[in-house]
Amino acid sequence: EAARGHAPGAPVEVFIRPEHVRLSAVEGAGAPCVVREASFLGALTRLKLALGGDDKLTLWADLPGAAAEAFKPGARAFASWEAGAPHVLAKDGGAP
Secondary structure: OOOOOOOOOEEEEEEEHHHHOOOEEEOOEEEEEEEEEEEEEOOOOEEEEEOOOOOOOEEEEEEEEHHHOOOOOOEEEEEEOOOOOOOOEEOOOOOO
């Protein structure tokens, strides 16, 4: 849905705000990823994720401190988000 207006195969960049990313340890509950970093930010922990284990496909997730305990660096996780959360922009910075 977020890619509507972009030609099939056109290079795009996808942005998802960290607070919109949900993580699960349950296989198949979202896109597979690997936790690369965890940064404590007071009431929440910001996790850097590599989608599919590929460090070129980075996603960030903000989780409450207690929820983040299950996702230490190196842990496998499954990321999901609401359909309207992603923002898609043409890779060259132009309009779709």
